[in-house]
Amino acid sequence: MNSTELRHRSVAKSVNDNVSSMTTDVTSTKKDSRRGSTAKSSWMEVWLWRIPLILFYAFWFLFGLLVLRKTQNAITAVRYVKRHGHTVAQEIIENSREFDDLIHMLDVEFTRPPAFLLLNQYALNMTYNFLCNTASLSGVHERLIFVTLDTVSRDELRKMWPDIRQFHWPTPSLYKPFSFAEGPYQTIYLLRANLAVSLLRKGKSFWMMQQDTFWRKNLFELGFEDDMSYDAIFDQLGVNEKSMRTNWVNGANFFIRANNDTIKFFERLSEKLAHWYTPDMGVMIHQCHTWGRPRCAYFPYEMAHSWEWMYTAQKNPPYILQLDCETDGGSKLMQLGKFGFHFVDSNGTCDHEKVQLARERMEAGQIEVRRNIPSWGRLQFKAYWYIVEYILWTPYIGPLLKPYLPLVGYILMITV
Template identity: 25%
Template sequence: MPNSENHSGGLSKISNSRHYSFSVVVVLFIFSVAAVLPLLFSMMSIHLFRQRNVIMTVDRVAAKLSFEDIHNDYDFVQFSEGLKAMQKPPYIVFYDSSNLDIFLNHICNLEFIPNALSRLVAISFDTNSHMILQEKYPKIPSVVVDLDPIKESLEETYENRRYIIYQLVLLTRTRVCASLALRGINYWAMQQDSLWIENFESMNIEDRYSDQYMLFDTVGNEQATAMITFNFQLPEYKRMHGWICGSTYFVRGNPTTHQFFMQVDAFMRSHQSPDSSIMTYLCGHRNYKCHRLPRWIISSSDYFRGTRETTPVMIQVDSDQKEETKMELFQRANFIFRHDNGTCDRRAVHKLRDAVRLAFPEKLKTLGQNMYAEGLLTRLYYAYKHIFNVDRYNNKVFLTVHYTLI
């Protein structure tokens, strides 16, 4: 019996010890959470304050050049009338002094493509670049929507100044698009850093999709599209199916597309979201009649992260190296079509197909690698969304894509 009592007493002590240990763990956990919560709250508060400041600043400075200011400007009205008189929808390229060299290079790319230059028009965001373009290419219709006074009103030391100016440029482009749509003008909005590998003009894309109001490029590449079929997708593209890139898009001018861009305008002044994510979100409404173009026609820079088996007709080239200018990037990739004396290089344009296949070999080395590994919580979050069919295409997630930039 004594042995039995000792045994029972020992078990009791072990049980009490375990209970005590568990209680200590719970208490420590509570204290840890209590200690961390103020820090997390402080960090979130600071970020929310910065985000709110960015949104309010964009709204404030954008009011200095409103939709009405652009729409009713005499020079812009004359420019718009010229676009109306064109036989085919114009290719509108937006630019400023920071990328004028890339735009001049782009013009040389188009010079050797039949009928491309005849449809090219330009909208500059500063007077200096506009004057230089007019001097070099007086036959290209152009107009200024001057953002320099607004930029100068922001001190160089203003917090998140570069991002605010970036949003201002996107917002101004949106207002230009809304104005042209209100006037019933069909047009292509394009960027100066796009490469034309084939004759995009001869494809008459806008006529092929005559029942659609807007045509958009998308992120990802053809490899990603093929992998979806086999349920195997590059991780960073898996969540982005159908996301609009926004570098090249066609607009059929009518009241619906005017309303669409006015919605983008309002959203950009109340949220920290780029125009491409807002357009993706709004295109979820079928009445807007948005269509995503296949990537073999127009591709983003994501093309260079694929196998490159299919060369798109057009590729927009982004830079992911902060210490490298866009022109330096183009030089490294052999995308230069303009001689130092200002004449255009026909041979470089003819060799462009080979150049894009061989460009950026370092990206080919990462082919198939998971560059953006997802944690367990992220995977559980997307699993929950999938089970309950919440934001099925992650369009609302896309609206938050810029949150980490400030």
């Protein structure tokens, strides 16, 4: 074998070795790639499986925290009412000189039932706004009596609106600002119930009203007080007659006729508010739906509606529009201003043009809501009412729950 053949064989062997080495490297690379891909796929599968599990546990953890928070709030509120309830007790009211003066005023100065509104110093701006709104409606201010709960509200209201009547009932437990479902919030509704009992025992029919209501027209002109087919007539929740919440008491604006049945109605309401963590409208709904008497009726939606009307097609504007749904009492007037219902200038002057403009917008169905971001309180109420509509819509179960569900309203609203 010559040297040339040896060189050729050496070159061929070298080439074969290189090819074999390259093949081995490629195979190894493919195996490593497959191994890496498999590991990555396995890692993703693990996380895809874990994410729902993490979300599941996170949801129930958050839910548990909200339940604990709500439980603490409920206990605190009930304790507050029990600690301060004696300051607004029926016996204290009825045996006071101030109440005797009130009854004398009703006997001498009123030929029609009065309308009571409760007020502490932190609701003064809302009160001025309401009085500005109703100033142009004949006879409305003459029917109003404000229950002033501190000396600041008494003196400031007397200074700004000297002709507005007052029943001064200083209540230290209600001196500070408070929000929805808190202890003072419950206490003020206990006071309202006890004042109602005291008035009814004296044979005095009355209206109860709230300042966070816009009056497009005069509700007193509609003759509700003269209709003897009912003993009590309330504003109602829901959007229209097809709503599942129709005939649920809203509890902001209502008229009560004095008789034995309405006395028992408010006596029982007072007893429950003194011991239960429940909204007063929830108790009124339950009693209206399960008691034979008193005879409860409801304002047609065309006469009295809640803030929900603004989120409909805005047809058939009501006489009065109750605008509450804020869980933070301090933000109410600011929220009303976003919708064009703030009428008092910074210097305290009533702007009657703004009032008229708001009435015109209501009548034209042009209350702007889409450009305004809903407050946290409004979002919560919208969500809860949406859920309630579906609960009440449920066949068989819904009708059974309708009289009772509002009693646990505070408890179910765990985010409030």
